[in-house]
Amino acid sequence: MITAEQQVRWFEQQLAQGGPSQPEPDWLEQVREDARRAASRLPALNRKQEAWRYTSIENLLKHSFQSANDSLDLTVEDISDGLLPAMNAYRLVFVNGRYRASLPSLESEPFPDGVTLGSLSAACIRDAGLLAAWFGKTANPVEHIFTALNTALIDDGLFIHVGPHVELERPVEVIYITTELENTCLVPTRNLILLESGAGATLVERFISQGPSMYFHNNLTEISVGEGASLSHYRVQDESRNAWHLSSLYLSQGSHSVYRGVTLAFGAAWSRTDYHAGLTQASAHCLLNGFYAVGDRQLTDFHLNVQHVAPACTSREKFKGLLHGKGRAVFDGHILVEKQAQYSDAHLANDNLMLVRDAEVDTKPQLEIYADNVKCSHGTTVGQLDPQQVFYLRSRGIDARAARRLLSQGFAAEIIETIDVVELREHITDKLTGILNTALDADGELRNGY
Amino acid sequence: MLSIKNLHVSVDGKAIIQGLDLAVGTGEVHAIMGPNGSGKSTLSYVLAGRDGYQVTQGVIRFEGEDLLALETDARAHKGIFLAMQYPVELPGVNNMTFLRESLNAIRSAHDEPALDAVSFMQLARDKARQVGLDEKLLKRSVNTGFSGGEKKRNEILQMVLLEPKLAILDETDSGLDIDALRVIAAGVNAQRRLDRAILLITHYQRLLDYIEPDRVHVLVDGRIVCSGDKQLALELEKKGYQQVVQEAVA
Numbered sequence: 001m002i003t004a005e006q007q008v009r010w011f012e013q014q015l016a017q018g019g020p021s022q023p024e025p026d027w028l029e030q031v032r033e034d035a036r037r038a039a040s041r042l043p044a045l046n047r048k049q050e051a052w053r054y055t056s057i058e059n060l061l062k063h064s065f066q067s068a069n070d071s072l073d074l075t076v077e078d079i080s081d082g083l084l085p086a087m088n089a090y091r092l093v094f095v096n097g098r099y100r101a102s103l104p105s106l107e108s109e110p111f112p113d114g115v116t117l118g119s120l121s122a123a124c125i126r127d128a129g130l131l132a133a134w135f136g137k138t139a140n141p142v143e144h145i146f147t148a149l150n151t152a153l154i155d156d157g158l159f160i161h162v163g164p165h166v167e168l169e170r171p172v173e174v175i176y177i178t179t180e181l182e183n184t185c186l187v188p189t190r191n192l193i194l195l196e197s198g199a200g201a202t203l204v205e206r207f208i209s210q211g212p213s214m215y216f217h218n219n220l221t222e223i224s225v226g227e228g229a230s231l232s233h234y235r236v237q238d239e240s241r242n243a244w245h246l247s248s249l250y251l252s253q254g255s256h257s258v259y260r261g262v263t264l265a266f267g268a269a270w271s272r273t274d275y276h277a278g279l280t281q282a283s284a285h286c287l288l289n290g291f292y293a294v295g296d297r298q299l300t301d302f303h304l305n306v307q308h309v310a311p312a313c314t315s316r317e318k319f320k321g322l323l324h325g326k327g328r329a330v331f332d333g334h335i336l337v338e339k340q341a342q343y344s345d346a347h348l349a350n351d352n353l354m355l356v357r358d359a360e361v362d363t364k365p366q367l368e369i370y371a372d373n374v375k376c377s378h379g380t381t382v383g384q385l386d387p388q389q390v391f392y393l394r395s396r397g398i399d400a401r402a403a404r405r406l407l408s409q410g411f412a413a414e415i416i417e418t419i420d421v422v423e424l425r426e427h428i429t430d431k432l433t434g435i436l437n438t439a440l441d442a443d444g445e446l447r448n449g450y
Numbered sequence: 451m452l453s454i455k456n457l458h459v460s461v462d463g464k465a466i467i468q469g470l471d472l473a474v475g476t477g478e479v480h481a482i483m484g485p486n487g488s489g490k491s492t493l494s495y496v497l498a499g500r501d502g503y504q505v506t507q508g509v510i511r512f513e514g515e516d517l518l519a520l521e522t523d524a525r526a527h528k529g530i531f532l533a534m535q536y537p538v539e540l541p542g543v544n545n546m547t548f549l550r551e552s553l554n555a556i557r558s559a560h561d562e563p564a565l566d567a568v569s570f571m572q573l574a575r576d577k578a579r580q581v582g583l584d585e586k587l588l589k590r591s592v593n594t595g596f597s598g599g600e601k602k603r604n605e606i607l608q609m610v611l612l613e614p615k616l617a618i619l620d621e622t623d624s625g626l627d628i629d630a631l632r633v634i635a636a637g638v639n640a641q642r643r644l645d646r647a648i649l650l651i652t653h654y655q656r657l658l659d660y661i662e663p664d665r666v667h668v669l670v671d672g673r674i675v676c677s678g679d680k681q682l683a684l685e686l687e688k689k690g691y692q693q694v695v696q697e698a699v700a
Contacts, residue, residue: 387501392538395498396552396608397526397559406551410542410591 002058004044007145010061011039011152014186018067020155021121027132028124028154031141035151038142045144054330054362055272055301060244065186065216068096072179079177082208087423089173089204090117096178097187097217098156114163117172120190121156130161134194138250138278139222147248150188150220157190157219158205164226165198171232171421173204176219178240180211187217193233197226197254203233204424207267209240216244227254227281234424238267238431241297245271255281255310262418264428265292265300266435272301272330279306279313279341290319291415293435294327294359301330304348308341308371317348320415322408323359324439331363335378339370348378353385353411355404355439405436451476451647452497452616457508459489459496459672466492468672470508474616474665477644481658481683482651484669485691490651491535493669494620497649498532499525512616526552527559529615533605533622540592545604548592549574553611574611580640581606582633598625606637617641618649623657635660655687670695 015036045052074095083091090111093100099119111117116127123131141151158174178187195201207217217239225231239245245268253259265271277286286306294300306315321329331350352361365378385407393403412432419425452474459467467489474480484490496503497510499522510517512528520528540548554564565573578585583603593601602622609617619638623631638648638661650661658666658680666682667674668691676682676698686694 386538388538389540391498391500391522392534392540393548393552394522395500395526395532396548396612397523397555398551399523399555400521402551402555403523406543406548407540410540413542413544413591 001048002044002046002061004042006061007042007044008040010064011145011149013064014149015152017065017186019153022155025124025128027128028135031136032152032154035141035148039145039148039152042142042145042148051303051332055299060216060270063184063214063216066183068178068181068185068187068215072096074100074179078210079175082175082177082206084173084423084427087171087173087204087421089171090168092117092158092172092174094156094158094174094176094189096185097176097189099158112166112168114166115168116159116161118159119156120159120192123159127161131192134224135192135222137222138224138252139220139248140250140276143248146218146246147220150190150218150248153188154190155188158193159191160193160201160203162195162199162201164196166196167200168202171202171204174206176205176207176217178209178213178215178217178243181213181215184214185216187215189217189219191219191221193221193223193231195225195229195231197228199226199229201231202421203231204236204421205234206236206238207245208238209243209267211240212242213240214242215240217246219245219247221247221249223249223251223259225251225253225257225259228256229254230258232260232420233262234419234421235261235263235273236424236428237263237265237271237273239271241267241269243268247273249273249275251275251277251286253277253279253281253284253286256283257281258285258287260287262289262415263302264290265294265302266431268300269297270299272303274303275305277304277306277315278309279315280309282310283312284310285313286315288315288317288319289415289418291412292319292321292329293432294321294323294329295435295439296325296327299328299330302332304333306333306335306346308335308337308344308346311341312343313341314345315347318415319350320412321350321352321361322355322412323352323361324355325359325442327359329361329363331361331365331380333364333378334366334368335376337367337369337371337374337376342371342373344371344374344376346374346376350380351411352380352382353408354382355385355408401440404440405433408436409433451513452649453511455509457496457510458506459492460504460506461492461502465506466672467496470669470673472667472674474647474649476647478664479642479648479650479661480665480667481663482649482667482669483653483655483683483686488669489672490669491620494532494618494649494651497530497618498522523555526612526614527556531609531612531614531617533602533609533617533619535621535624537593537601537605539594539596541594543592545590545592546571546574546588549588549608549611552608556612574607577610578607581610581637582630583607599627599630602626602630602634606634610637610641613641615645616647616649618651620651621653623652623654631657631660655683658683668695668698675699
């Protein structure tokens with residue numbers, strides 16, 4: 001079991017691998033320094049901590065991660081497989097965690113007035129005033145050792161600022177690509193997404209890799225959706241099957257704001273996404289949808305922590321998982337409704353479809369309610385394909401494998417259909433079909449299948 | 451086309467069908483009638499190949515072939531179709547996709563090229579109109595949230611698309627109003643051809659007013675106790691199962 005000492009030793013090792021490329025500005029260096037200092041006081045993330053009970057970091061801490069080379073020559077052809085070419089979007093590319101200002105033919109028209117899109121690193125210098133005002137306001141830099149590490153190493157990441165009442169008509173597509181690496185590397189990204197009051201945007205983030213590299217992508221994202229603003233946020237975790245991926249998201253919403261998050265996980269050997277949503281202003285709406293497909297040698301974890309603090313906010317959390325092979329998934333959804341948060345309306349659900357007996361899911365939906373006039377529900381299911389449905393399809397000439405594929409796709413459809421960006425939806429549909437075809441072809445699936 | 455000899459079927463160790471004989475010739479329409487629990491639905495599931503129905507004795511031949519040796523989907527490829535009494539809902543599975551995959555699976559088994567999405571859509575729309583199914587339901591999930599009548603129409607739509615050699619209609623008339631019954635009967639009658647056969651499973655004579663059978667069989671306790679022409683159905687309606695069966699045995 002991991003001890004606090006082991007954890008700190010690992011943390012120090014990572015810092016020794018090299019820090020940020022630029023020590024300035026001073027305020028940012030202070031943020032980093034605070035995180036460095038705090039790390040030694042953090043409790044160990046082992047199974048004694050409820051939030052880490054089913055998700056071991058033991059293997060992760062066995063590795064000492066090096067800094068990734070981010071000055072590689074990369075052309076648009078190198079990453080074309082990862083693009084959604086038909087999508088008419090503003091595109092940003094991060095290579096091994098660093099913003100790549102220009103890849104030929106990726107350059108789109110200038111962004112509309114009132115919109116800043118690009119590198120956090122550059123924004124720290126250019127928009128220091130704006131950044132200093134927002135930075136770190138919603139995140140907890142010392143939530144645990146990994147958020148502390150992210151903060152201690154803040155260097156680059158995504159920065160989006162959409163000014164008051166500015167509406168981005170095209171989606172923003174952000175690709176985080178990790179190249180083929182010789183060493184086991186740490187890829188830290190730190191994101192800040194700001195929508196001022198009445199602003200609107202659609203953001204598509206995709207985490208991909210070239211080849212089967214081993215790396216740890218440690219992302220921390222702060223999101224602020226201003227009063228009456230609206231953000232549609234799609235995240236696709238499709239990392240290398242040898243990678244670790246951690247995303248810690250911190251969301252704060254203004255009154256009457258809308259956040260629609262759809263998050264999908266397919267890749268990585270070990271991945272975890274933590275959502276912290278603070279509904280601190282009245283009448284905000286927060287929608288969190290997710291889908292995960294987990295197979296052999298994979299662990300996928302989602303933790304949701306939704307806090308209804310202000311009255312009359314609504315939240316909807318719906319996560320669905322498809323498990324095959326010896327896949328393992330963890331879902332922990334927690335909704336807190338504070339005493340003053342009257343008229344809260346919150347519904348949390350997690351459904352899991354097990355294609356085989358060998359897969360495992362640990363799911364825990366929780367409601368904690370202190371207000372007395374609220375509408376809340378939570379539930380979870382773990383099930384198999386319905387033999388009646390399989391029979392129905394087969395009686396129409398569809399073979400057993402295709403029947404199972406169709407039904408599994410149908411199971412996922414409830415989430416995938418909530419993707420409003422057509423090109424992304426099609427990409428995800430194809431992606432899932434590929435995963436299902438491989439999974440259903442595997443011998444073990446037939447032997448051990450339900 | 452279909453020949454069943456001395457069929458015995460158990461479900462969970464309980465004997466349901468006990469020595470059933472039936473022969474259906476090409477181009478014929480047979481009706482199987484009988485009280486609740488007589489084994490009508492069991493017969494239809496055994497023909498379609500549903501799991502959990504143990505054939506303990508007997509032979510079923512379809513066009514000379516041993517039907518029981520075939521997997522469910524292979525039976526569909528050979529031309530067997532079961533319109534179910536309770537069509538299953540498939541949430542998230544688009545009806546149009548389902549119908550196309552079905553037709554293309556059957557075409558592929560016959561070495562026919564798959565229909566592309568556009569030509570299939572045209573075909574499905576035409577057939578949907580023919581069976582009175584609202585086109586909007588083609589875009590929805592299979593049977594999900596459909597009314598009872600819509601589900602039955604969707605079954606008949608599948609039948610007219612897949613053009614089976616032997617269509618088994620399991621209580622397709624139940625829960626239908628008179629107008630729906632007429633439309634569905636018209637759909638079934640349009641399927642009547644010299645190279646196809648239809649097996650109607652029903653409680654009531656009403657359906658037979660619209661789809662005229664060549665033969666009527668009465669199934670009681672897992673056996674066919676009497677057979678006749680369409681007059682038998684009328685008699686059943688008048689006298690009830692018990693009396694007709696008693697007269698037949700006597």
